[in-house]
Every structure is written in C-alpha cells, then in structure tokens.
Amino acid sequence: MKKTTPKKPTSLDFAILGLVSHQPLSGYGIRKIFETTEMGNFGTSPGTIYPALKRMQKLMLVENLTSKTDNKNKFHITIKGKELLQNWLVRPLEMIDVSRKREEIILRFAFMDKYSSQKQKLVFLESFHDLLTIYIKQLLDYHKAENLQMPLHGRLSFEHGIESYKATLKWCKKTLLVIKKMT
Numbered sequence: 001m002k003k004t005t006p007k008k009p010t011s012l013d014f015a016i017l018g019l020v021s022h023q024p025l026s027g028y029g030i031r032k033i034f035e036t037t038e039m040g041n042f043g044t045s046p047g048t049i050y051p052a053l054k055r056m057q058k059l060m061l062v063e064n065l066t067s068k069t070d071n072k073n074k075f076h077i078t079i080k081g082k083e084l085l086q087n088w089l090v091r092p093l094e095m096i097d098v099s100r101k102r103e104e105i106i107l108r109f110a111f112m113d114k115y116s117s118q119k120q121k122l123v124f125l126e127s128f129h130d131l132l133t134i135y136i137k138q139l140l141d142y143h144k145a146e147n148l149q150m151p152l153h154g155r156l157s158f159e160h161g162i163e164s165y166k167a168t169l170k171w172c173k174k175t176l177l178v179i180k181k182m183t
C-alpha cells in the first residue's frame with residue numbers, strides 16, 4: 001500500500017519550519033532540540049522527525065544543503081516554507097485552538113519574533129486572552145453544574161485542567177503587558 005503525503009502540514013512540520021527558519025539545522029540537531037525542550041510534545045523519535053523532513057522536502061518547504069562552514073548537511077527553510085510558516089503564525093485563533101491545541105498556540109507565539117509585526121502579536125495575544133476567558137467561564141459553569149455528579153478523581157482532574165487554563169491566562173496577561181511596552 002502506497003503512503004500518501006498529507007496535504008496539510010502538521011504541528012510537527014510547523015515546529016521544524018520554525019526551528020530552521022532561525023538557523024539551518026541538521027536532522028540530528030532538530031532531534032536534539034525536540035528531545036531537550038518542550039518541543040518534544042510534537043514528536044521526538046527519529047521515526048517521526050526524519051519522515052517529516054523528507055515529506056517537507058517533497059513539498060519544497062525545506063531543502064537539505066551542505067554547509068560551507070562545517071561541511072555538514074543542514075535543513076534550510078525555503079521561500080515557500082517561509083510563506084507557509086508566516087500564514088500559520090498569523091492565522092486567527094478559534095475556540096477549538098484554545099480547547100484542544102493550547103501547546104500549538106504557544107508554539108506559534110514562540111516563532112512570531114521573525115515573521116510577525118507588533119500589531120499581529122498583539123492581535124494574536126488579545127484573541128488568545130479573550131478566548132481563554134470565555135473558555136474558562138464555560139469550564140467553571142460546567143464544574144458548578146456537574147461537580148457533585150463527577151467521580152472524585154474525575155472532578156479533581158477536571159479542576160487541574162481549569163487551574164492549568166487559569167495559569168495560561170495569567171501568562172497571557174503578563175505577556176500582553178510585555179509586548180505592549182515594546183510598542
């Protein structure tokens with residue numbers, strides 16, 4: 001059975017694009033970053049990273065070139081890869097992103113330095129703040145209505161989720177202040 005190349009890039013693809021947009025990296029260098037940072041949430045095994053790099057080469061998002069400084073093969077982002085990354089970074093947030101893709105939102109923000117204006121960063125963060133506020137209220141309303149029916153461990157786990165979203169909201173408020181001071 002022939003494998004088909006996905007039409008839409010994955011979170012792993014965008015993580016790799018973000019990394020190689022800052023500096024060319026070898027496959028091993030990319031793996032090391034994934035293994036030693038929070039980016040490991042998007043995949044750390046050679047069985048995911050190297051096939052992603054091959055797929056991205058086929059899609060002409062990255063190219064593997066020999067470095068003149070150390071004679072090692074390193075992946076570079078292409079113009080097409082830069083355009084795709086930039087469009088992904090400034091894509092408007094939706095509630096599904098907040099409820100199911102919080103790590104991806106933080107990943108997007110992490111790569112905004114190079115490809116987003118201050119205004120785009122502020123719009124992104126303000127949208128994230130507003131959607132988080134709405135989502136936390138929904139979670140609290142559900143908790144208030146259902147907590148007596150929930151099994152103890154289920155309720156405690158649900159409360160952990162609420163606290164986690166509150167911590168993200170706190171970070172978002174602090175980050176907004178930092179970005180606003182820079183404008």
